[in-house]
Amino acid sequence: MDKDQALKLVKPHLNETRYDHTERVMETAITLADVFQVNQEEAMLAAVFHDYAKYRPLKEMVQIIKDFQLPEDLLSFHHELWHGPVASILVETELGIDNQAIKDAIYWHTTGHGQMTNLEKIIYLADYIEPGRHFPGLDIIRKVATKNLDEACFMAVRNSMTFLLSRERLIYPETLNMYNQLKRNLEELNS
Ligand SMILES: [Fe+2]
Ligand SMILES: [Fe+2]
Numbered sequence: 368m369d370k371d372q373a374l375k376l377v378k379p380h381l382n383e384t385r386y387d388h389t390e391r392v393m394e395t396a397i398t399l400a401d402v403f404q405v406n407q408e409e410a411m412l413a414a415v416f417h418d419y420a421k422y423r424p425l426k427e428m429v430q431i432i433k434d435f436q437l438p439e440d441l442l443s444f445h446h447e448l449w450h451g452p453v454a455s456i457l458v459e460t461e462l463g464i465d466n467q468a469i470k471d472a473i474y475w476h477t478t479g480h481g482q483m484t485n486l487e488k489i490i491y492l493a494d495y496i497e498p499g500r501h502f503p504g505l506d507i508i509r510k511v512a513t514k515n516l517d518e519a520c521f522m523a524v525r526n527s528m529t530f531l532l533s534r535e536r537l538i539y540p541e542t543l544n545m546y547n548q549l550k551r552n553l554e555e556l557n558s
Pocket of ligand 2: 388392417418494
């Protein structure tokens with residue numbers, strides 16, 4: 368499936384703002400895949416479909432989490448986290464995308480986890496740094512992202528957790544696992 372075919376498939380599932388975001392995540396992911404020698408077609412497809420389930424009714428997402436035996440602990444965390452895991456199911460059942468690496472990158476883009484592949488890191492990061500995002504500290508992460516994938520992902524997850532903590536929101540355990548693992552990787556690199 369090429370870019371145009373993929374974008375045409377995702378378009379009816381997104382509003383205009385989210386579609387524009389998706390295009391930018393796609394371009395960012397393709398660039399990162401080139402830099403870090405990750406399969407560019409997989410990066411393109413995972414990026415195009417990462418928010419595929421974003422606008423499904425909450426009731427439908429709950430049903431899918433139960434029916435497909437996704438971790439039920441998701442349901443005790445903010446519903447914003449659900450659309451990644453749910454999309455990883457729907458892209459296969461509705462669109463026939465059965466590539467495990469792509470599905471995993473879609474699955475983990477909302478929470479991260481402790482043993483992320485480079486493709487998963489690229490989608491997580493592309494979603495965070497795409498050029499339409501504007502908040503303090505982003506430019507430095509964009510710069511780091513051209514050189515060190517772990518460090519850029521670490522900065523992104525650290526910022527997300529800081530934001531959540533400042534609002535006394537819950538932290539999904541896999542997000543903490545992502546933070547810890549990347550911190551360890553970076554310490555090893557610098558020791
Ligand atoms: Fe998302
Ligand atoms: Fe997104």
